Amino acid sequence: MVSNDSARADNNQHLLMRLPRTLSYLETWGFGLTGHVGWIGTAPIIHAALGPKAILVWFFGTIISFLLNLQVQSLGRHWSDVAGGTPNYTTRLLKNFPGLGRYVALGYFFSWAAAPALYAIILTNLIKVNFETLGISCPETFLKVLFTAIPFILAFSGTRALALLHLFFVLPAILLLLLFCVQGVLWSAFSSANFNFSPK
Numbered sequence: 001m002v003s004n005d006s007a008r009a010d011n012n013q014h015l016l017m018r019l020p021r022t023l024s025y026l027e028t029w030g031f032g033l034t035g036h037v038g039w040i041g042t043a044p045i046i047h048a049a050l051g052p053k054a055i056l057v058w059f060f061g062t063i064i065s066f067l068l069n070l071q072v073q074s075l076g077r078h079w080s081d082v083a084g085g086t087p088n089y090t091t092r093l094l095k096n097f098p099g100l101g102r103y104v105a106l107g108y109f110f111s112w113a114a115a116p117a118l119y120a121i122i123l124t125n126l127i128k129v130n131f132e133t134l135g136i137s138c139p140e141t142f143l144k145v146l147f148t149a150i151p152f153i154l155a156f157s158g159t160r161a162l163a164l165l166h167l168f169f170v171l172p173a174i175l176l177l178l179l180f181c182v183q184g185v186l187w188s189a190f191s192s193a194n195f196n197f198s199p200k
Helices: 004-016 025-078 086-093 098-134 140-157 159-190
Strands: none
Touching: 025 086, 025 159, 086 098, 098 140, 140 159
């Protein structure tokens, strides 16, 4: 039988085992906001495709996302010595089924493997549209390959380099989105046109 003192000492030792912080708060936010920047591009497309039924998807999606974040927070508190988030937590939760745990973790990683290529296509198309407006030809294939390769090159350079790449894209995107929203609100507030939002 284990005594209370040894159990308490073991518990205290477990609480003291924490991963060292290697990124600044800004770099950590860069990683955290990367998914949001992806949603800025995909959410309007999904919403337009679903039409009026989209509210049901957003309603249940919001509830599920909220619960998922609470679950990841709880797992992070329980396993404070584990880095990697969802795939590592999944393999620990499914330790009695190691094959299934590996399958789920690999599925999670493979789903993210498409993100650099997808973002490269979106960024290249954005540059192409702006260049065509100015009458400049755009090396489309070169830019797609370049924008796909940059994240992988930086990923092998270390976490800090990858975090800085995220910040390079995330901060301007979020700031421009906020600026666009503020500009729209100010325009609608001070516009000379009268808007009637009430149904007739």
